[in-house]
Amino acid sequence: MRILLAEDDSTLARLLRDTLRGAGYAVDIAPDGIEADFLAREGLFDAVILDLGLPRRPGLDVLRDWRATGLDLPVLILTARDAWHEKIEGFRAGADDYLTKPFHAEELLARLSALLRRARGQAPGPLSVGRWRLDEASQEIRPADGPPVALTHFEYRLLRLFLLHPDRVLSRAWLEERLYDESHEGGSNVLEVLVNRLRGKLGRETIQTRRGQGYLFASGAGQP
Amino acid sequence: MSLHARLALWLGLSLALLFLLHGLVTERAPRITTEDYIATRLEHDAEWLAGSLHATEDGRVELDRAWIPPIYQRPGSGHYYLLRLGERLLLSASSEGRALPLPPSEGLHHERLPDGTPLLLLRHDLPDGDILLIAEGLGELNAHLSIFRGRFILISLALFALLLAAQFLLLRWALRPLRELREATERLGRGEIERLPEPHLRELRPLVAGFNGLLAQQAERLRRARHGLADLAHALKTPLSVLLASPSAQADPITRQALERIEGITQRELRRARWGSEEARQAVGIDAAAALDDLLMAMRRIHAARAIAFEAHAPASLPVRMEREDLLELLGNLLDNAAKWARSRVRVTLSGGAGEGLVAVIEDDGPGAEVERLNHAHRRGQRLDEQTPGHGLGLTIGREIVAAYGGQLHFERATGLGGLKVSVELPPRVE
Numbered sequence: 001m002r003i004l005l006a007e008d009d010s011t012l013a014r015l016l017r018d019t020l021r022g023a024g025y026a027v028d029i030a031p032d033g034i035e036a037d038f039l040a041r042e043g044l045f046d047a048v049i050l051d052l053g054l055p056r057r058p059g060l061d062v063l064r065d066w067r068a069t070g071l072d073l074p075v076l077i078l079t080a081r082d083a084w085h086e087k088i089e090g091f092r093a094g095a096d097d098y099l100t101k102p103f104h105a106e107e108l109l110a111r112l113s114a115l116l117r118r119a120r121g122q123a124p125g126p127l128s129v130g131r132w133r134l135d136e137a138s139q140e141i142r143p144a145d146g147p148p149v150a151l152t153h154f155e156y157r158l159l160r161l162f163l164l165h166p167d168r169v170l171s172r173a174w175l176e177e178r179l180y181d182e183s184h185e186g187g188s189n190v191l192e193v194l195v196n197r198l199r200g201k202l203g204r205e206t207i208q209t210r211r212g213q214g215y216l217f218a219s220g221a222g223q224p
Numbered sequence: 225m226s227l228h229a230r231l232a233l234w235l236g237l238s239l240a241l242l243f244l245l246h247g248l249v250t251e252r253a254p255r256i257t258t259e260d261y262i263a264t265r266l267e268h269d270a271e272w273l274a275g276s277l278h279a280t281e282d283g284r285v286e287l288d289r290a291w292i293p294p295i296y297q298r299p300g301s302g303h304y305y306l307l308r309l310g311e312r313l314l315l316s317a318s319s320e321g322r323a324l325p326l327p328p329s330e331g332l333h334h335e336r337l338p339d340g341t342p343l344l345l346l347r348h349d350l351p352d353g354d355i356l357l358i359a360e361g362l363g364e365l366n367a368h369l370s371i372f373r374g375r376f377i378l379i380s381l382a383l384f385a386l387l388l389a390a391q392f393l394l395l396r397w398a399l400r401p402l403r404e405l406r407e408a409t410e411r412l413g414r415g416e417i418e419r420l421p422e423p424h425l426r427e428l429r430p431l432v433a434g435f436n437g438l439l440a441q442q443a444e445r446l447r448r449a450r451h452g453l454a455d456l457a458h459a460l461k462t463p464l465s466v467l468l469a470s471p472s473a474q475a476d477p478i479t480r481q482a483l484e485r486i487e488g489i490t491q492r493e494l495r496r497a498r499w500g501s502e503e504a505r506q507a508v509g510i511d512a513a514a515a516l517d518d519l520l521m522a523m524r525r526i527h528a529a530r531a532i533a534f535e536a537h538a539p540a541s542l543p544v545r546m547e548r549e550d551l552l553e554l555l556g557n558l559l560d561n562a563a564k565w566a567r568s569r570v571r572v573t574l575s576g577g578a579g580e581g582l583v584a585v586i587e588d589d590g591p592g593a594e595v596e597r598l599n600h601a602h603r604r605g606q607r608l609d610e611q612t613p614g615h616g617l618g619l620t621i622g623r624e625i626v627a628a629y630g631g632q633l634h635f636e637r638a639t640g641l642g643g644l645k646v647s648v649e650l651p652p653r654v655e
Contacts, residue, residue, distance in 0.1 A: 080461035084556030101461040114529035
């Protein structure tokens, strides 16, 4: 999944990007309000982490604009403004969650994950589809009747995308956009390799190929 | 003393003085005029009588009876004369034998008959030492005048009362803009309006404009101070976030702990500066119920992942005299603390009003806390976050805001929900 991080402090932005990547997200950084607005409207992101004190254009203005023009992607405000009247202002502008600086990385990840889950109308708790349950902390997949299966970082990212959209055909382009951020130089067959490795771990039937369209994660299938 | 009372008193007194002077003059006027008229008549009669004196053949001076006006001949008519000719006294028939008193000098005199009847008496000296006294009784005139005076006093008193009443109404009408201004100030205090309305009275306009200007200036200053502090907070917090997120801090627990302490101190001191100011107590009124609605909207989103049910009991509108930011901060921290500890439910109850201040009760169904220690922490000069890990900063902030507004914070076990129950009582603002 791909996250837009709008943060003007480059050190903090870099550290946060590393943390988020470590948790399996693709991350793009927007250093100011105008850039954030431009990137968010590309439609590539699953969520935005928005600082309010952005240069060139205040974060609240950008957020209000998004909501006014019907852009409804989940937004988590990450700011130093910690007074309750400021939080209310943020929510009124259309924020979905609000976290104040300084913060702990674990809390940010927990809130981001819950926010993405909520945005898809999924119940809180571990992500589970069919007989599969994804452990976000250890980045393992557990079948209902077997030992947990360890995943590599990109396997985890890809599998989470499949689990968030089960039984739907997902195009190669769509998957690649969400798997990698702009800094990533992916090879042409990297996705295919990853899919094959997941099939090896979860069973051939679990991920089906739809020729010319993409891949589909079948929630009911996949005996190892 | 009120302006109304002061004006009423002095206007009333001057009115009374005016009536008194006017009354004294008016009361005397008829008597003076009438007595002048009587005196003229007496002089004419005296001349007439003196002219009717003539000498008889035996050399005596006599009055010609044919010349005497009939009024002097009728007994008890009230018109008398006495003629002293040498040793002889000639009395009018009306005198019925009673001699008139003899004043020491010529001219007009107030005298009395032996029976006490008041007289206006003219002594007219004739040649050869003869004296003519001529008089008219004033009894009837006095009776008329006393009736007139009685009526005059009655009418005057009625007029005076009427004028006083008119004056009272006039004052009320004239001072109405002031009364309206006072009511507007009270409404301003209760938070029903944000500035004073423009008065109709030209004299009051600069006053109200000045007051409104001051109000706006104050609000702007407060806003700027808060924004300045928010900027400072932002400036400090981002580098702190960098440090907290940095791999070195993640790896080293000592660094991390120190950073967390710096974080706590920064937040506390910024908060203290934010509401420790004098402005907090000059706050204008706001609607607490609306503020609570805003907060619950935020709370439901912040605690969405845990599906906490927030239950609110508050009147449709609840004016309190507080800075909106302070009220949000107070209720926000208490609600957030309750939500953090609650298993599934948080209940908030607001009551009170402009006159009674504000009562807020926040309960949760969490594990509760050591309420005795929370209740006594401040007496020993301890902060709650030092005493009770977890139930910390939020309650400390709540306590500091409540203290700034002169209120009370009380902790007990929530009987219904089973967790912690925090009661806040804020007194009505001291005028």
